Amino acid sequence: MKSTGQPTINDVARIAGVSKKTVSRVINRSPLLNQATREKVEAVIAELAYVPNPQARALALRRNFLLGLIHDNPNAQMVLNFQEGVLDAIQGTEFALVVRPVDRHSPSLFDDIRKFIEQQRLYGVMILPPLSENDALAALFRELGCNYVRMGSAPLDDAAHLVQSNDRQAVRDAVAYLVAQGHTRIGLVQGPDGFRSAAERELGWHDAMEAAGLPHGPDLMARGNYTFETGREAGGKLIDAAEPPSAIFASNDVMAAGVLHAARGRGLDVPQDLSIVGFDDTAIATAIWPPLTTVRWPIRTMARSAALKLIDPEAASGEQSLFPTDFIARASVAPR
């Protein structure tokens, strides 16, 4: 007779006058169960406020109900939105979300992740860019028999293991908008080497410039690494060129803010002297002046989809895995 602690299935069984197994059947909505029995047991469950012990279930079922999120992303808002999206998906289920920030430059990265997976025996993991672009890492998950979903900006894997946005198309459209505003020299601040998203966004710029018959040589390109400071440097380089652009597309919002900073430091007015477009629509896009024209991708929805793919692959197989982006026009672009 234990009075302390939460009630167990044995307590419920004893009080309801049935066997453990019957209680288990009620919990799991087994169809072969008498209605009267079910109601009797449910009444006791409600009375005791009984909640099944997930650890015991995990042990018996040989799988737990933990979803992992592995990330090393410089964009906090993005990571948090992703977490919220996962929560949308697991709301009301017995799943929980375990987070694991990592350092992608750590030499022990793979060991750390392996240890994490083996220790926690996760039901599945979700991987955020840029880690998600690492095929060796995906191979590790397969080797460990751990279900996974990668979040990406381009085809990395089969649909079952991926949620993605079409960054190339999105940037193509964004740059086409600049062209429609009369801009003919449009600079590009590239993202870092090794980021798939950076490569895709560069391709989008390239596509749009080529389609419009506009120049798109290396003198219109400068590389950053998704940080404010590198965006400022790259922007400065483009602005200081012999033939500076009248508009710049930066591969993310933070770098776009850097470009803005560089322009202002040189006495340029944005958007009159220079139009700027970013990517991500994070909080900074509306926290700077002028507010930034940018591209929003539905990260929360994508996160929900990623979690569903892990929880219930069959049900999610009908779900899309390529998500559309939104172009958000704000005051940082003016007609030429």
Next chain:
Amino acid sequence: MKSTGQPTINDVARIAGVSKKTVSRVINRSPLLNQATREKVEAVIAELAYVPNPQARALALRRNFLLGLIHDNPNAQMVLNFQEGVLDAIQGTEFALVVRPVDRHSPSLFDDIRKFIEQQRLYGVMILPPLSENDALAALFRELGCNYVRMGSAPLDDAAHLVQSNDRQAVRDAVAYLVAQGHTRIGLVQGPDGFRSAAERELGWHDAMEAAGLPHGPDLMARGNYTFETGREAGGKLIDAAEPPSAIFASNDVMAAGVLHAARGRGLDVPQDLSIVGFDDTAIATAIWPPLTTVRWPIRTMARSAALKLIDPEAASGEQSLFPTDFIARASVAPR
């Protein structure tokens, strides 16, 4: 003979030629164990890459190794830094971090949290502001027998359940800095009603103004709710006043960015015409122009401390629970 799946304690015991219990003793570093036996078992463990099943351990020990993080914070960078700090603390242990974003305005907030705690049977939870300021919530955790630590800007609880920064002192110092720069009319953009941090920061401003014998009436105060937009409105209100301030302290960085925005919209130069100071030192502080003078609080260290308090209360009892802040002088302040 199971070839698939991870090795269990039984596999180790069989191969090492000892009993389960002996293996368990090795894992738990029981002292009453022969050195030779220990080494033999350890060799087998290493060979099989055996990792104890945390679910089974959790079941047998009647407690699991999950730390929960409950938050509803508008500041993504802060939440993420906190997560990283917790990870610092649990690195190398068997603990994992489970996150749970919530909506503090949801009518089912308490039910949701109660369900979360009961379902997951967490080892302990950490609560971030502003949720951490809710005493009824703390009472809920006590009722549920769930260990908790609150993160706060002022005394909310006994030291064992709290990590805090001294916001009042920090703001007092920051405003004193403005006074030292020759400013005599210094405005305050308050944080939202009901936020303890907002109240503390307001007190700090009040302290400093009073100490300097400067005016600190309601005409120098305007309220925001920690968002950019409200910061912009509050800043506009102060600037448009009959006798506008030459410097403004905003209770967080995002609102400070809003004030900057408002100033620029009215043709003021920052810092020449208006000096601005923020609070938090989040990413936005250096992503705007001019970079923001602000106050940094050691959130990552505080998070580490919070996690330690949960994991090992005795060891952490010596730890401080009041953390010092840093004043970060940048270009958004100029002498009057």
Next chain:
DNA sequence: GCAATTTGGGAAACCGGTGTCAATATGTGC
């Protein structure tokens, strides 16, 4: 050299669930 005391390690029960399979009612066809 023998009893007393440590020390090392095993057997079995247990944590709180689930799966398998058999047992017990109930209903059906003849």
Next chain:
DNA sequence: GCACATATTGACACCGGTTTCCCAAATTGC
């Protein structure tokens, strides 16, 4: 009224660890 199918429930082993209890071997004291 009887053999048989079917619906409902329970007994028991099991998931992979830990704890309790106890015994055998090794060491010590005399």
